[in-house]
Amino acid sequence: MFDIENSQGWPMPVLDDLNRPLFEGMKEGKVMVQKCDDCGTWLAPSAFICEACGSENVPWVEASGKGELYTYVVYHRAYAPEFESMVPYNVALIELEEGPRVLANVVGIANEDLQIGMALKPVFQEVAAGLPLLRFEPA
Amino acid sequence: MAKTEAMSAIVGLGMSDLSREYTHTSWQLAVIAIHRAIKDAGLNKDDIDGLLINKSPVASLSSLPMDLQDYAGLKDLRLNNVVEAEGSSGVQMVQQATMAVQSGLASTIVCVFADAPIQPGVSTQTAFGMPLPLMGKTGIEAPTALYGPVAAYGLGARRYMHKYGYTEDHLGAVAVSQRQWALKSPLAMMKKPLTMEDHHNSPYVVEPFHLFDCSFPVNGAVAVVVTAAERAKDMPTPPVYVHGMGQGHRGVTNRRGFEPEVNVGAKLAGERAYEMAGVTPADIDVAEFYDAFSYCTLLQLELYGFVPEGGAGEFVADGQIAPGGSFPTNTGGGQLSGYYLQGGTPLSEGVMQTRGNSGERQVKNDLVLSAAYGGRMQFHACMITSPHYTL
Ligand SMILES: [Zn+2]
Numbered sequence: 406m407f408d409i410e411n412s413q414g415w416p417m418p419v420l421d422d423l424n425r426p427l428f429e430g431m432k433e434g435k436v437m438v439q440k441c442d443d444c445g446t447w448l449a450p451s452a453f454i455c456e457a458c459g460s461e462n463v464p465w466v467e468a469s470g471k472g473e474l475y476t477y478v479v480y481h482r483a484y485a486p487e488f489e490s491m492v493p494y495n496v497a498l499i500e501l502e503e504g505p506r507v508l509a510n511v512v513g514i515a516n517e518d519l520q521i522g523m524a525l526k527p528v529f530q531e532v533a534a535g536l537p538l539l540r541f542e543p544a
Numbered sequence: 545m546a547k548t549e550a551m552s553a554i555v556g557l558g559m560s561d562l563s564r565e566y567t568h569t570s571w572q573l574a575v576i577a578i579h580r581a582i583k584d585a586g587l588n589k590d591d592i593d594g595l596l597i598n599k600s601p602v603a604s605l606s607s608l609p610m611d612l613q614d615y616a617g618l619k620d621l622r623l624n625n626v627v628e629a630e631g632s633s634g635v636q637m638v639q640q641a642t643m644a645v646q647s648g649l650a651s652t653i654v655c656v657f658a659d660a661p662i663q664p665g666v667s668t669q670t671a672f673g674m675p676l677p678l679m680g681k682t683g684i685e686a687p688t689a690l691y692g693p694v695a696a697y698g699l700g701a702r703r704y705m706h707k708y709g710y711t712e713d714h715l716g717a718v719a720v721s722q723r724q725w726a727l728k729s730p731l732a733m734m735k736k737p738l739t740m741e742d743h744h745n746s747p748y749v750v751e752p753f754h755l756f757d758c759s760f761p762v763n764g765a766v767a768v769v770v771t772a773a774e775r776a777k778d779m780p781t782p783p784v785y786v787h788g789m790g791q792g793h794r795g796v797t798n799r800r801g802f803e804p805e806v807n808v809g810a811k812l813a814g815e816r817a818y819e820m821a822g823v824t825p826a827d828i829d830v831a832e833f834y835d836a837f838s839y840c841t842l843l844q845l846e847l848y849g850f851v852p853e854g855g856a857g858e859f860v861a862d863g864q865i866a867p868g869g870s871f872p873t874n875t876g877g878g879q880l881s882g883y884y885l886q887g888g889t890p891l892s893e894g895v896m897q898t899r900g901n902s903g904e905r906q907v908k909n910d911l912v913l914s915a916a917y918g919g920r921m922q923f924h925a926c927m928i929t930s931p932h933y934t935l
Contacts, residue, residue, distance in 0.1 A: 415687065416686035416687055416689075417686075417687065418684065418686065418687050424684065427684070446799075447799065448799065449798040449799055450684070451684075456795070456797060475703065476699045476700070476702045476703035476706070476805065477699070477702060478695045478698035478699055478702060478750045478751060478752070479748070479750065479751035480689070480695065480750050480751075481747060481748035481749060481750065481751060482747075482749060482750075484689075484691035484692050485689075485691060488689045488691075491689065493748075493751075494689060496688050496689060496690045496695060496699070497699075498699055498703075498798070500799075500800055504799045504800040504801070505798065505799045505800075506798040506799055506800075508684055508685065508688050508690060509688055510688055510689070516751075521702070521703070521706045532687065536687065538687055538688075
């Protein structure tokens with residue numbers, strides 16, 4: 406599920422051909438999603454085909470990064486020791502202005518102040534060496 | 545109402561003891577339940593010619609393998625299969641058994657769910673707390689610290705609550721109602737009354753879920769025997785006739801214009817089952833849902849058509865699913881207060897209610913809906929059962 410060998414105290418993603426551009430984009434400060442070249446549908450990562458039209462032509466493209474909070478949860482206990490210092494922490498689905506929803510933490514705001522629909526912008530935070538993780542903060 | 549005749553019948557029910565302590569492996573629990581179900585049906589193991597197996601999606605394949613046949617001493621089977629449709633499998637097994645009976649593939653089929661999440665040194669939190677590809681995005685969840693199904697469901701619950709203006713009072717009302725049922729059920733694990741205050745004062749696990757919004761996992765097994773409807777009247781137990789069944793798997797589309805957290809496949813599953821049975825939701829007397837988290841009951845009440853969409857919160861807050869309410873739901877206490885055995889929970893309670901011998905918790909039972917789902921409420925299966933051969 407994640408790369409334990411190289412975890413550095415954080416669950417590192419196992420990179421494969423399907424998700425590598427997402428995490429490579431983070432290193433460059435980019436929010437990467439996919440867009441169907443045939444029907445124009447913006448797709449949430451990681452897509453192998455376009456779920457709208459079935460096309461295999463789904464290149465990665467940079468999104469603006471603007472988005473809004475679609476839904477979120479707040480953890481009040483840690484399911485792994487590396488997260489203990491973060492509790493309580495949130496995990497959210499953010500709807501990008503292009504349409505796709507991405508999973509990320511929202512930072513720079515108290516959990517009690519999170520509101521579905523609030524405007525967010527991306528921020529990249531180095532949670533482990535080599536992993537500047539895409540997160541969001543109030544716009 | 546068009547007359548419909550039963551498609552199959554459930555003629556045996558067997559359960560292992562349910563426990564929060566590790567006592568047996570999954571396959572051992574399964575063998576115990578299988579033999580209890582066969583005995584309950586007044587049959588011998590050599591009468592069984594089909595086996596359908598359901599393991600927990602987070603358990604290893606080897607925990608409940610095809611060899612279960614040999615562990616249970618079953619010979620000369622004409623059907624043997626692991627049904628892997630996650631939490632919906634408990635009901636899907638009965639659907640597949642029904643189709644096998646109708647086609648003649650096999651005549652007398654045992655369907656079994658077993659799980660032993662609690663192991664020496666492994667708590668339920670550890671057993672279900674791993675990063676899961678519940679968002680369908682392996683490798684993406686873990687770095688965001690999205691661990692455990694509770695959070696994937698929490699994301700759904702928060703969106704659903706936002707849509708209809710539901711609060712933690714509405715979630716709490718589900719937990720309180722089901723506890724009232726649990727107090728009437730000898731099988732239920734939770735034995736103390738629960739108030740709304742107790743619910744709100746219980747710690748958050750993953751907000752919006754308090755502890756009492758979450759199901760109560762146990763080690764245990766449920767088995768049923770399915771055979772041709774025509775045979776049931778000659779069997780020793782009150783017949784449980786299957787009149788309708790359906791599935792719904794809408795797919796999770798994570799982009800604008802779709803709301804997969806709210807528009808789950810329960811509606812598709814219910815529509816087909818009602819059509820098959822020639823009934824409407826208003827005809828159903830009692831519902832048994834897979835209710836891993838409190839909000840799942842609200843959502844299923846709506847999508848199976850028992851209340852309008854957006855109407856479940858008030859309905860439940862008004863006590864309508866509790867004992868004495870207009871629509872008894874999760875009458876064994878459900879998975880919150882009864883026992884969490886995945887699809888085995890609605891399956892077992894649905895059978896017991898349809899039999900009509902459920903003691904203090906027995907309700908009017910001419911038509912019983914039993915429904916199960918898997919994934920993050922992605923995969924739905926339901927069935928309509930009745931003590932009547934003809935509807
Ligand atoms: Zn397309």
